[in-house]
Amino acid sequence: MKILVTGGLGFIGSHVVVELQEQGYEVIAVDNLSNTSKEVVDQIASITGVQPTFEELDLREKESVVNFFDRHNDIGGIIHFAASKAVGESVENPLLYYENNVNALVLLLQQVQDRELGFIFSSSCTVYGQADELPITESAPIKPAESPYGNTKQIGEEIIRDTCRVKPNLSAIALRYFNPIGAHESAKIGELPLGVPQNLVPYITQTAIGVREQLSVFGDDYPTRDGTAIRDYIHVVDLAKAHVAALQRLIEKSANDNFEVFNVGTGTGSTVMEVVRAFEKSTGQPLNYKIVDRREGDVVAAYAQTDKAQRVLGWKSKYSLEEALASAWAWEQQVRSRKN
Template sequence: MAILVTGGLGYIGSHTVVELLNNNFDVIIVDDLSNSEKFILNNIEEITGKKPTFYPFDLKRKELLAQVFDAHPIEGCINFAAFKAVGESQLKPIDYYENNLFSLINILQEFKSRNISNFIFSSSCTVYGQADTMPINEDTPLKAPESVYGKTKQMGEEMLRDFAKAYRRKVSLLRYFNPIGAHPSIKIGELPAGIPNNLVPYVTQTAAGIREKLSIWGNDYPTEDGTAIRDYVYVVDLAKAHVAALEKLLNNDSDEAIIDIYNLGTGKGSSVLDVVNAFEIANNVKVPYQICDRREGDITVVYANADRAENELKWKSETSLQEALRTAWEWQKYLESRIEYSKSI
C-alpha cells in the first residue's frame, strides 16, 4: 500500500518513514530539503533495509505533485511539510502562511480530484494557545495561538475538517507536544539548520561546545523554577502513533466523514531547567546557560492528556526523558563526524 509522506526526510517525518517501512507500507517521500539533508534517505535504508521512493521538490509546484500521484497508487498521506519555528514565524509571517497552507491545499486538491481518503495531519499543541487548565485534552477549547506557526496549524486543521465533511473523507489530526531524541540506531535525528530554534538541539550543541551558552528564554514564568514547562515526547514513540492512526483510518470502512483528533504527549510537564538537569545526568556533561528575556510567541505551561490515543490507538509514550536525551546526545556526536553538518552550523 503506497503512502505519501511529505517532509519525509525531516525530523519527525524520517522517523515515521522508518516505522511505516517496518510495517510493510510502500513509502513515497516528497521533500524540498529546505529543512533536511539528502543523507537521511540513505540512513533510512540502512535502518530498514528498504529504500523509499524520493522526489525532491517544493509542494507548491502543483504540476510536479500531480505527476507523483499519476505515478503511484497513493492511498493515504501523512503531511509533515511545514515551516515549524515559533520565533521565526513571528518574523516571517507571510512565508509561513504561504508555505504551510498552500502546500496543504495542493495535496488536498489531488485527494479531491482523485477521490483519495486517509489523510494524517502533523498538527501541534500550539492550536490550544495558553490553555486555562492542565493537562490539555482534545476537548480543551482552542484559543488564538500565540504564534503565526500555531495559526497555520489551526488553519490547517480547519481546512481538513471542512475537507472531510464536504467530501466524506477520513482524516486524523495529530497534535504533537514537544518531540525530542533520536532513533536508537543513531542514524536519524533532529537536524536544525544554523542556530537551533528548539531546546534540545540547542542543549546538545552547547554541550558540544558549538554554542557558548544555552539561552533560556525567561525565568520569571509562574512555574516552580520560573522557566516554561512543556511535554517532551520521544520521537520514535511519536512516529509509532502515526502508524497506529493510519491503520485506524484504513480499517474504517465507513462512507461518512471521519475526523479523529489525538494529543500525542507523555502527560507530564518538564521545565526548561528540568530538561537541562536531566540531560546533564543522562550524559554526564555540563551545559552552561544564560537567562534571557522571554521570547515572543512562547506560552507558559503546556502538557498533554493523551488518554484518547491510549484508548483508541493503543498508543502510549513509553520512553523516559533521560533516555530520550541520551539518544539526542549520541546523535549530536554522530553529526559532528559529518562534513555536511559541520558546514551547516
C-alpha cells in the same frame, strides 16, 4: 499499501518512514530539502534494509504537485509533515509560514480530495494557546494563536475538517504533537536543523558539543515551579509509532467520524531547567546557559492528557525524558564524528 510521507526526510518524517517500512508499508517520501539533506534516504535504508522511494518536491509549486499525483495514482494514505515549524521564526516572517504551511496543504488536498484514502495531519499543541486547564484534553477550546506558526496549524485543521465534511471518501486524523525530541536508537537519523536551531534540545546538544557557545533560557519569571516554561517532551520514536497507529485506524475504517483529533505527548510537563538538569544527568555533560528575556509567542505551560490516544489508538509513550535526551546526545556525537 503505498503511503506518501511529505517532509519525509525531516526530523519526524524520517522516523515515521522507518516505522512504516518496519511495518511492511511501501513508502514514497517527498521533501523540498529546505531543512534536511538527501543523505537521510541512505540512513533510513541502512536502518530498515529497504530504500524508500524519494522525490524532491516543493508542495508550493502547483504544476509539480499535479504532475506528481498524475504519476502516483495508487497512494492509499498520506502523512503530511511538510511545513515550517519554528515559533520565533514565524513571528519574524509570517508570510513564509502561511505560504509553506497553508498554501501547500491546499494544493495537496486539491489533488486527493476525491480519492479514497486516509490523511494524517501533523498538527500541534500550539492550537490550544495558553490552555485554561492542565493537562490539556482534545476538547479544550482552541484559543487565538500565540504565533503565526500556531495559527497555521489551527487553519490547517479547519481546512481539513471542512474538506472532509463534503468529501466523505477522505478520512483524516490530526495528531496534535507536544514537543518531539530524541533520535533513533541507531543514531543514524535525528534532528539536524540547518542553521541555528529553533528548538530547545538541538540547541542543548549543540551547546554541549561546542557548536554553540551558550544556551539561552527564555525567561525565568513564569508562574511555574522554577520560573521557566513547561512543555511535554516526547521521544520522536514514540511519536512515529503514534502515526502508524493512526494510519491503521484509517485503513481499517474504524473511526466514528472522518475527521478526528488526538493529543500525542507523554502526559508529563517538564520545565526548561528540568530538561537542562536531566540532560546533564543522563549524559554527564555540563551545559553553559544563561537566562534571557522571554521569547514572543511562547506560552507558560502545555502538557497533554493522552487518555484518548491510549483508549482509541492503543498507543502510549514509553520512553523517559532522560532516555530521549541521551538518544539526542548520541545522535549529536554521531553527526559531529561524521563531519570531522
